[in-house]
Amino acid sequence: GENVEQHPSTLSVQEGDSAVIKCTYSDSASNYFPWYKQELGKGPQLIIDIRSNVGEKKDQRIAVTLNKTAKHFSLHITETQPEDSAVYFCAAGGSNSGYALNFGKGTSLLVTP
Amino acid sequence: DGGITQSPKYLFRKEGQNVTLSCEQNLNHDAMYWYRQDPGQGLRLIYYSQIVNDFQKGDIAEGYSVSREKKESFPLTVTSAQKNPTAFYLCASSVSPAVGKLFFGSGTQLSVL
Numbered sequence: 597g598e599n600v601e602q603h604p605s606t607l608s609v610q611e612g613d614s615a616v617i618k619c620t621y622s623d624s625a626s627n628y629f630p631w632y633k634q635e636l637g638k639g640p641q642l643i644i645d646i647r648s649n650v651g652e653k654k655d656q657r658i659a660v661t662l663n664k665t666a667k668h669f670s671l672h673i674t675e676t677q678p679e680d681s682a683v684y685f686c687a688a689g690g691s692n693s694g695y696a697l698n699f700g701k702g703t704s705l706l707v708t709p
Numbered sequence: 710d711g712g713i714t715q716s717p718k719y720l721f722r723k724e725g726q727n728v729t730l731s732c733e734q735n736l737n738h739d740a741m742y743w744y745r746q747d748p749g750q751g752l753r754l755i756y757y758s759q760i761v762n763d764f765q766k767g768d769i770a771e772g773y774s775v776s777r778e779k780k781e782s783f784p785l786t787v788t789s790a791q792k793n794p795t796a797f798y799l800c801a802s803s804v805s806p807a808v809g810k811l812f813f814g815s816g817t818q819l820s821v822l
Contacts, residue, residue, distance in 0.1 A: 602751070630809065632811075638815055639816050640813050641813070696767060701750055
C-alpha cells in the first residue's frame with residue numbers, strides 16, 4: 597500500500613519567515629495530494645491540494661509543489677503569522693486505494709512573534 | 710449548517726465493553742471514512758464506505774466494525790477485541806470517492822477506564 601513520509605516533525609519559525617514541509621510517497625498510482633491543517637482538539641481542515649497533472653499551485657501565502665518523477669511534494673507558507681501555528685498533514689491517494697487517503701505523521705509548526 | 714457531526718466528543722470504555730461512535734453528515738456526500746489518530750502520529754484509516762450498504766477495511770480494521778445503512782450515517786463500533794482503543798477518532802466524508810477532498814468532523818476522544 598501507499599506509504600507517506602513527512603518531514604520535519606517539528607518546525608519553529610519567526611513571524612514573517614517562510615516555512616517548508618516536505619513529503620514523499622511510494623505508490624506511483626497516487627494522483628491526489630492534499631494538505632490539511634489541524635488545530636488542537638479539532639478535525640483537520642483542507643488548506644490546499646494538487647493533482648498529478650499540475651506541478652505547482654498557489655493560494656495567497658500557501659503553495660504546493662509536486663515532483664511526480666521523484667515522488668515528492670512540498671508545502672510552502674510565506675510571510676508566516678502566529679495563527680499559522682498548528683499541525684500540518686500531507687496525504688496521498690488514488691484510484692487504486694478507492695481514493696482513501698494515506699496521511700503523513702504530521703508537522704507541528706510554531707510561529708513565534 | 711452543512712457539515713459532519715460526531716458524537717459524543719468524549720467517550721469512556723470499560724473493559725470488555727463495545728462502544729459506538731456516531732457520525733452524521735448532511736452534505737449529501739457519497740463516501741465516508743473513519744480514521745484513528747494517536748498522539749504524534751498521522752491519521753490511520755480504519756474503514757471507508759463509497760456507497761450505502763458497502764464498506765471496505767482500511768489499514769487497521771481489526772477490532773472495529775461499521776455499518777452504512779443510510780447515506781448520512783456511518784457509525785463506528787469499537788469492540789472489546791480492540792485492545793488499545795484509546796485514541797482520537799475522526800470521521801470524514803467526500804462528495805464521491807474519486808474527488809478525494811475530505812471534510813472532517815470535530816472528532817471523538819475515546820479513553821479506557
